[in-house]
Amino acid sequence: MTTTDPYAASSRETTEGTVYTVTGGDWDEMIDQTAGDERIVINMGPQHPSTHGVLRLVLELQGEVVTDARLVIGYLHTGIEKNCEYRTWTQGVTFVTRADYLAPLFNETAYCLSTERLLGIDVPERAATIRVLLMEINRIGSHLVALATGGMELGALTGMTNGFREREEVLHLLEFLTGLRMNHAFIRPGGVVQDLPEGYRERITSFLEVMRGRLPGFHKLLTGNRIWRQRLEGVGYLPLDGCLALGVTGPILRSAGLAWDLREVEPYLGYENYDFEVPTDTAADSFARYLLRVEEMSQSLRIIEQALDRLEPGPVMVEDAKIAWPAKLSIGADGMGNSLDHVRKIMGQSMESLIHHFKLVTEGFKVPPGQAYVPIESPRGELGAHLVSDGGTRPLRVHLRDPSFVNLQAAPAMSEGGMVSDVIAALASLDPVMGGCDR
Amino acid sequence: MSGDEKDGPVTPGTGAGGASGPSGASNASSAGAAAFGPQEIARRDVSGAVAGRAREGMFGIAGSGDTSGFGGLRLPAYAPAPAERPYGGWFDEVADEAAAALADDGGADFDTCVHQVTVDRGEMTWYVDREHLVRLARTLRDDPALRFEFCSGISGVDYGEGVPQQLHVVVQLLSMTYRRRLRLEIALELDDAHCPSLVEVFPTADWHERETWDMFGIVFDGHPSLTRILMPDDWNGHPQLKSYPLGGIPVEYHDAEIPPPDQRRAYT
Numbered sequence: 001m002t003t004t005d006p007y008a009a010s011s012r013e014t015t016e017g018t019v020y021t022v023t024g025g026d027w028d029e030m031i032d033q034t035a036g037d038e039r040i041v042i043n044m045g046p047q048h049p050s051t052h053g054v055l056r057l058v059l060e061l062q063g064e065v066v067t068d069a070r071l072v073i074g075y076l077h078t079g080i081e082k083n084c085e086y087r088t089w090t091q092g093v094t095f096v097t098r099a100d101y102l103a104p105l106f107n108e109t110a111y112c113l114s115t116e117r118l119l120g121i122d123v124p125e126r127a128a129t130i131r132v133l134l135m136e137i138n139r140i141g142s143h144l145v146a147l148a149t150g151g152m153e154l155g156a157l158t159g160m161t162n163g164f165r166e167r168e169e170v171l172h173l174l175e176f177l178t179g180l181r182m183n184h185a186f187i188r189p190g191g192v193v194q195d196l197p198e199g200y201r202e203r204i205t206s207f208l209e210v211m212r213g214r215l216p217g218f219h220k221l222l223t224g225n226r227i228w229r230q231r232l233e234g235v236g237y238l239p240l241d242g243c244l245a246l247g248v249t250g251p252i253l254r255s256a257g258l259a260w261d262l263r264e265v266e267p268y269l270g271y272e273n274y275d276f277e278v279p280t281d282t283a284a285d286s287f288a289r290y291l292l293r294v295e296e297m298s299q300s301l302r303i304i305e306q307a308l309d310r311l312e313p314g315p316v317m318v319e320d321a322k323i324a325w326p327a328k329l330s331i332g333a334d335g336m337g338n339s340l341d342h343v344r345k346i347m348g349q350s351m352e353s354l355i356h357h358f359k360l361v362t363e364g365f366k367v368p369p370g371q372a373y374v375p376i377e378s379p380r381g382e383l384g385a386h387l388v389s390d391g392g393t394r395p396l397r398v399h400l401r402d403p404s405f406v407n408l409q410a411a412p413a414m415s416e417g418g419m420v421s422d423v424i425a426a427l428a429s430l431d432p433v434m435g436g437c438d439r
Numbered sequence: 440m441s442g443d444e445k446d447g448p449v450t451p452g453t454g455a456g457g458a459s460g461p462s463g464a465s466n467a468s469s470a471g472a473a474a475f476g477p478q479e480i481a482r483r484d485v486s487g488a489v490a491g492r493a494r495e496g497m498f499g500i501a502g503s504g505d506t507s508g509f510g511g512l513r514l515p516a517y518a519p520a521p522a523e524r525p526y527g528g529w530f531d532e533v534a535d536e537a538a539a540a541l542a543d544d545g546g547a548d549f550d551t552c553v554h555q556v557t558v559d560r561g562e563m564t565w566y567v568d569r570e571h572l573v574r575l576a577r578t579l580r581d582d583p584a585l586r587f588e589f590c591s592g593i594s595g596v597d598y599g600e601g602v603p604q605q606l607h608v609v610v611q612l613l614s615m616t617y618r619r620r621l622r623l624e625i626a627l628e629l630d631d632a633h634c635p636s637l638v639e640v641f642p643t644a645d646w647h648e649r650e651t652w653d654m655f656g657i658v659f660d661g662h663p664s665l666t667r668i669l670m671p672d673d674w675n676g677h678p679q680l681k682s683y684p685l686g687g688i689p690v691e692y693h694d695a696e697i698p699p700p701d702q703r704r705a706y707t
Contacts, residue, residue, distance in 0.1 A: 073668060074667075074668055074669040077669040077670065079685075081654075082685055085685075117560050117561075120560070245643065247590055247591070247641070247642075258615075260615060265618055369517035369519075370519065370559050370560060371559075371562075371564075372560055373562065373622065375591065375620075382591060384592065384611065386592075386611070390599075396596070396598065397597070399592075399594040399596075401591055401611070405646065406643060406647075408646075409643060409646050438669055
């Protein structure tokens, strides 16, 4: 290498020692320059293809062994919780859905269940079933991204392309059902915003068929793959006591042997009426978590099928006119819009309806003072919504206990003492979503 | 149109309960509390139970030509009522077990550690004295009949100016053994926002407490490295405080200047 090499690692002197900016391809040169000093502190991210989002890692390396790992988060902090305090309870859904953007329907459900507990209302049967249906479809999509990005970070690019191809099916279905691929704001306090569109049953049934055919593909591609197993087995080990101390939930906790799934142990939305299994493993490593995610997708397919059978005609929003938005949305020629019948009524016949509609939409409904914490099982673990009301039309405090935030704390425990390449595998098995982590 | 100061009318004093609110908000004004002994004052003054602020004017209008009648409307501060025995369900059992366990190891008793027990919407909340928080948490974690071995999360709540002890630390505990959830709440004054750290009992509290410090400025004494976590290290202020404005930077779009959200018209 010559000094004019445009790809040479640039360096500068600081009080802490020499700081190199390594951009790829120049790693050898940096090693040459630092020969004799085995201890290196490297900064990885926040813009790095293998850190699962805008996550920054500060790794202290002794040779190739990680002796100290520190995580730096906050690069995707958007102030969702603060913003919710300035909007009505209904508008809050639009914000929280953007927190964990791979599991938007879970954020909405946790928020709405908590709001409904504050209001002291129960949603109609059909709305609850639709929520379960949508969440399980969403869970498949989220787990597929976990597999896809995890595969990409480990160099299994076919795992990525297949994962994202399958996820596209999920997104198409969700777009058909809710109108949007992500950030649906479909689940609202009191129920869901509108009924499922015509033809939903056929679409979901064909989706089930497609997924039943494709999920075994992951086993064929990855489960028996020797490289995949060597990268994941015994890597990112976190036993049960570590999980409990660090507050870790979801597939990571279940990979350590505890069958803790809130759908099973603290059922909500009628989950106790569904027949499904909570897969567990005892290996407590990244490979076990991969297997659990694939199995959980199959279980979700079972729940979707049962939810489809349980869908009886009926209202999808509470009857209470003080909470439910009066407008019945319908698909017009220009896309989404208010139903013409409703507009005709409030404009032509009933001034009171018009006033009521206006006040409910602009001012919102009042929520009795108090606080509630409702946890649900998101794809990543316990997602809790802690809401506080002072009796007004806007929340006093919205807090999401996001599993990505909590689970990430376990990354140093999983990766310290291991190889630097295993940090990536451990992180991928945590499946953090920085939108939810930083909120 | 955009100039309504929605938070303006909420003056300190109206929220303090006692004198103004018809409910008295059970916070006991200092005059009322003087009738009780020192212990009583300590317990009643805690008003850790305050969970809401006095609001006035449905449309946030003050001193204007509001003819709706809502401008003069005053709602009292809300304070969750202390629960009466029996609490119902397993709530009594947990309270009894905790009281017994605290009595066993010879420290402060249950009534000293917990100022108030509230059962609301099927959830139990203990308003805890911060001096005894760590010991209580350890007892809740270790006692075989309690086994709250899992800390779901810690966060803060700012009840706004004019509320005594406006900052609350909220700890969500979970007993996986018995499948129970319990909420501990520690009420703090804004100018003495110190709370003992729970990291030694629940290691997961580390990031939660850093976030609560970052967002509310609550100092967790004994935390191994209480630094900002979501905001940049050199940030000024704590964004989740009610006194911290949302946005604050006018957004310009096509020559129209849109004020920050908290200065726009509001209907609360």
